[in-house]
Amino acid sequence: MDRERSERRRPPFARNYTTFASEIRRYPLTPLLRELSGRAWEAANRRYSTDxxxxxxxxxxxxxIARVxxxxxxxxxxxPRRIPxxxxxxxxxxxxxxxxxxxxxxxxxxxxxxMAHEQYxxxxMGPExxxxxxxxxxxYLPQVVNGPTPADWQSHLGVTLVDYWRIGWIMLVALxxxxxxxxxxxxxAPHVAPLFSPLSADQVRSVITRRFxxxxxxxxxxxxxxxxxxxPKWSQSPLERRPLLDVGEDLVGPAPHFLMGQLTPTGLYxxxxxxxxxxxGQALGDAFENYIGAQLDLLAHAQVHREITYGKDSGKSCDYIVVTAECVMLVECKSGRPDLDARQGDSSTAMKKIEKAREQLETTANLIRTRHPNFAHIPRDRPFIGLVVTLEPHYVIETLSEDHLISEVLPIAAATSNDVELLTAALARRTDLGERLRDRIFARPPMAPRPPRVQAAIEDLLETAPRNPIVGAGWDSLTDLPGIQILANQELASKTLNEREPAETPEGPSLS
Incomplete structure (x- = not known):
């Protein structure tokens, strides 16, 4: 009976996508997009201002709703006279x-x-x-084959990459x-010009219209x-690629997280x-591999070995072998982001990449255990653990697909770049590094079975963990630049960007 009442209370346009789209189609498009943008930024501001x-x-x-x-x-x-x-x-x-x-x-x-790729x-999003x-x-990118230099970015974008990001951040604050x-x-306006200096208004407009x-x-x-x-509910949104909509006199952005995404490695990709x-794509992969190597080098109580070549065909080991007194951790890096198929529920391509990483870890472990001469310097008298590190989250691994990492050769966990950054900062100088890697990432009796979690190794240290020096240096080098201090003083920027008079909104009711 309760279920029947609930069904009766549901609006008729919730029955299927067609009826929902028909409901949305009742409203004038541009005023609706304006309304949705205002409410989206209200939600984004609440997310970061309240728990x-x-x-x-x-x-x-x-x-x-904006995509529909x-x-x-x-x-x-x-x-219409009545709207929900x-x-x-x-x-x-x-x-x-x-x-x-x-x-x-x-x-x-x-x-x-x-659901994960839509919501998470x-x-x-954060400064890290x-x-x-x-x-x-x-x-890292300028040091690898086909990796663009700052001059290459400026030649193609018309502004420096830092100025490109600065424009994106200013738009975040503005909206x-x-x-x-x-x-x-x-x-x-003249009072806003100092935020963009030394860029002209024409340069700023060109970057926004061409890229954002x-x-x-x-x-x-x-x-x-x-x-x-x-x-159709899971169609790709055009706002992922360019999150701002030019509605004539104004710009609106009904998806704040897509604009933020332009200022992350996802947007860079x-x-x-x-x-x-x-x-x-390959250059970014090589740069990311070197970046993770620099993170692992922060571990004072571990030996970090780079990729090892072996055999007549010049085979390659996994990217890194981290040796501690308690365990040997094998690390394989993957920079490619989840493709559209993976985000729409078809994980076959993404899983092939993850499975390839697993096989790389298994092959390396077997080469060490069988005393291949090229791996003779790697100890085999202690437990092996594997880590597949991705540049950004692959939520498909974190749902019901952990079985793609299950191996009879060694236990394997998935980690994001953020996981590794937290791990290396927290354990950089700890003498119990190997013990934590060996005993905490993978649940052991009498703990209840659970998927492996990298952050389990440092959960008791997160509140007191030092700042990651590599990430921190990247952040500081930007906020120290005179032209991008908007990042460090968003309150001042917000006041500067407040319009002198409220923007006119089309007549009509709002979505209360």
């Missing part, structure tokens, strides 16, 4: 049924992967990502300070071309591929 749960009105639900509006909406509408609240719309979006589940074509791990990005980003581009909309006139923003018709065309037919082509 209270956000409920269903979050960045990901609002971004989902771009797929199906039109400005040839007027606000945004909370009702967000609840309906979350509750949309999965046609593939009904048809028996989707397993639980695929559903969880979709808004929850995992920006520090990592600058360290990769300034210290967060102005209810999700900022006028072109405000960005070009797109017109609503362009976004509509991309949204409609990328409909995911098995379940796509920017580099767009600017330099496919060779950038």
């Amino acid at each position: 209270e749960p956000l409920g269903v009105v979050q960045e990901f639900t609002i971004a989902g 509006a771009l797929q199906h909406g039109t400005d040839d509408r007027s606000w 609240s945004l909370q009702v719309l967000c609840s309906a979006y979350i509750d949309l049924p999965e046609p593939e589940v009904v048809e028996g074509n989707l397993d639980v791990s695929a559903i969880l992967a979709r 990005p808004a929850q995992s 990502a920006f520090g990592r980003l600058h360290a990769l581009t300034a210290d 967060g300070s102005n209810n999700g909309a900022i006028g072109w006139a405000t960005l070009a 923003a797109q017109s609503v018709p362009d976004a509509q065309a991309e949204a409609r071309a990328n409909m995911f037919q098995p379940s 796509y920017l580099g591929l767009d600017v330099f082509g496919k060779t950038f």
